[in-house]
Amino acid sequence: MQTVTEPQTQRAPPGFWRRLVRSPSGLVGLSIVLLLVFCAAFADVLAPYSPTKMGAGGRFLPPGGKYLLGTDEFGRDMFSRILYGSRITLLIGAVAVGISLTVGMLVGMIAAFRRGWIEAILMRGTDVLFSFTETLIALSFVAVLGPSLQNAVIAVGVAGVPFYARTCYSAALVETSKPYFEASIAAGAGPARLVLTHLLPNVLPTMIVVATLGVSTAILAAAGLSFLGLGAQPPTSEWGYMLAGSRDYINRAPWLMTIPGLAIAVTVLGFNLLGDGLRTSLDPVERK
Amino acid sequence: MWRFLGTRLAMGALTIWITTILVTLLIHAVPGDPVQIMYAQSQGTTPEQIEEVRRSLGLDRPIPVQYAMFIERLLHGDLGNTIRGGQPVLDVIMQRLPNTLILACAAMFIAILIGVPIGFLAAYREGSVVDISLMVLAIAGISMPHFWLGLMLLFFFALELGWLPVSGSGPLNLILPALTLGLSNAAIFARLTRSSMIDVMSQDYVQTAFAKGLPKALVLRRHVLRAGLLPVVTMMGLQFAFMMGGTIVVENIFSWNGVGRMAVEAIFQRDYPIIQGFILTFSVVVVTVAIVIDALYAVLDPRIRRA
């Protein structure tokens, strides 16, 4: 506390990372995500076998023993496939969210900042696309471009744009109507200054939360497409695709179904929890 | 209220109109010659036949003319014929659409029936062990891929226990797909209901109701629930659209004979008329439901009803 002319000075809140780690969801989420990043980064070191090497020890070996998570219908090591799959999954999440975030923020910020007819066109268009739902947009894209992992990721990324644009737009709109923003206009600030020093830093926290939660959605959507056969193609160790393949052996080797599904669920849970944790720790106002 | 509904109706019409444009353009966005691609899988198609198809689809004309043709056919209820089998697309879709709608509605029903009470209970016991465990359950539910949940349910209830059929289209067959779709969305409803109720419970008007000496049950039932459910209702339209998207995957898992399964098959077979028809149908359904939900909301919220 410092000496001041008036009482009621608030104590500086603890730093962002401390707050994040103190919230249970933030801590668990961050741990899961870090673990995933670790797995993805060191997949080739951690994996005991090649994810594509077939039939070495036998097909349909149950989990435990030499093959930690068992083997699949071609005798590939499930543990190694899951490890390599984390790489693909994180990449899918990052690229898809990258597309949604970049385009969405651009649209949202321009609409909120320019107002007038540019705003009307951009936001009405976004509303229309939004009511299309992400699934339909993604499916239409794959229908046009043809099934492949790359196309699925692009499709999921594009499908997310309306949501990101809307969120960014409303967050930016809130900021532009606040007195501090108007004070800056009244001080004579130009568009570049307004956007870069005031709008962007204040919208960013919201968008970081949205993007973190969005990684979950993107991973789920892409895995869904792969599950339908519209995304990753053989012999990729993509979790959704692995799950689709397990259907034929559901009686004989149920672990082929449970393991990739669990991997997706834990990953998605990790990003969801991290997003929730970020939401509370990035926004000092919500902390009470 | 009429102004509110009028705006929504106009937005819906705009959405469908834009869909028709996008659907016409869709076929041109395909890399390569769409007609060639469509027939690539069937052998023995002569170049004459291909030209014939091109003409019948209007693909040899300029795009605005194609669009006009498309709209004209559409107004006559003609969505073209399927590439495989040559059936009218509208018939193929209409045959399957009821199945999809039944599935989506059943799932919606389950989601609301489970999600809303859970959310209410969690809000009522905010901060308690009950609340925390329910919300952990909800976030786990949101994180669970529904295609995985579907497979697991299939595995346990149909294969291991043998209680329910694996696939087909009877009433018993509805249970598993509806549960799959309903459970993951119940989690979303639970979270939404909880935050809305917590928000309402901290409002002055709830305190005022208590200050009048009303019993807790009455305050919750009359003041909290009515006001707190409004945001949930607004989200229902969006949730339904979400469900419709979910049906595509779930129908494929349980071999449910709906439009979603049809669409995925059509994508594999490059049957563009079906894909076009599917996209159009999907958006009409979603827009219609959204308008119905908006109307419901307008009736429920006096601030809109009497504005």
Place this chain on the structure above:
Amino acid sequence: MNALLSVRDLAVRIGTRPLVEGISFDLKAGEVLSVVGESGSGKSMTAKALMGLLPPAATATGRAEFDGADLLDADIAPPRGTGIGLIFQEPMTALTPVLTIGLQLTEALVSHEICDQKEARRRAAAMLDRVGIPQPEMRMRQFPHELSGGMRQRVVIAMMMLLGPRVLIADEPTTALDVTVQAQILDLLREIVAETGIGLILITHDMGVVAEMSDTVLVMKSGQAVEHGPVTRIFKSPEADYTRTLLDAVPRIDAATEQAETKQDVLLSVSDINKTFNGRGPHLFRRHGTRALDNVSLNVRMGETLALVGESGSGKTTLGRVIARLTEADSGKIQLNSLDLTACKGRRLRAARRQVQMIFQDPYASLDPRQTVGHTIAEPLIIHERLPRSERNERVRQLIEKVGLEADMARRYPHEFSGGQRQRIAIARAIAARPSLVIADEPTSALDVSVQARILDLLEEMKRGEELTMLFISHDLAVVRQIADRVAVMRHGKILELGSTTQIFAAPRHPYTRALIDVVPVPDPARKRGVRPALKGSYPAGPLVEASPGHWVAS
């Protein structure tokens, strides 16, 4: 006579942290007790403890004897509604939006089994009539959003009085209302006390309301009772230092005004400004616009403080924003010195903005939370003056010190500062680039009185030191009287009267101005006034005519 309610050593804690401590008072029938204090004094907590409406984490100890039972005894159901009623500050949120007025009025009568539904409706209608709501039957079928703020507060009062409580707690019941409406609600409460003999606990921060309403006063600060006694004694010879500071800080509408000599050079000339706000939405379904400014013309002289006064919806804020070019007028001209502000666009406008700066009402939203305070203050300098960094930092240091803060605070972020400090920072930013006009839009309305007094002093000081010309927008006539040289009274987008502060307050000519001045509660119990007639009927709202030198009145 015995006390209705007798509170001894009331304390409220969350965990081990005390929020309220050692509160004791007696309330007799027909008595009005004011609990007065600034924000954070624990006055609302005290009310909630008596109602048994504390948040679950909080616990109350002590005794509060009412009707032979202890209100703080957790085992006994509190006599909510039937014994003690509670009225909240915000009438806009005190009624459930989705239920009819009628249901909300009658439900407690039915639930307490006082009478059946039919009788309840009859009683409710009679009570609405009593609290001054015409056409009660029709109103009961309506929903809260269809009533104005003042009406809703009447409904809440009716709702509580229907249950026949013997004590009524009103928590800032008029703070959210305009002064004219406030006067009516206060009159109503006073009548109710006189008629029914209930005890009223009035929680407020406004010393004027205290003086006007109460028999006894309890002054609170930081959760503790500072002083307790009869109202006349508290105002005449306050014992506690805090009470004295509080009383000294209150701006008086009945204070003498010192007339500064006014220069005649016009700095800002506003002519024929019109502004209509359109409803949002697609054209086809757009609502009719509301006329915010209706042919407004005004001159601001060099070095003076001109106050724009009016109630909500008067257009005073819109006018300020139009002059600052934050809102575009539909028509009209704004001329600053020789510069036509309305004609400026793009780069020229940005350069011209240096001349006009704004101070906003909300100290929390008016500073960018992600910029250091130093950067916020430096912004106008960065934009308009190319200074070397060291020189700029020096200027910022000087500015911070000038507004009464410490220079090393420049590196801190807004959330580390209190409301008053933030408003100081906003003032520093406003004067940084040496503008010729500062527009202050309700700069002290969100602050406690003691802080307000110091901010007003600072503005006064700045005005003298920097030779500032100021447009001061406020709803608070007492504040205006203290700070303004000239006053413009606005209503419904028009200026109704314009003159020197002395002319406006000592010899108001327009009936609306007179009504407005008349309804402001004066912090002097000796000047308690009776029921005031509300401004009714039509009043002149035409073009301004000079009634005496420099005194203009709508014709």
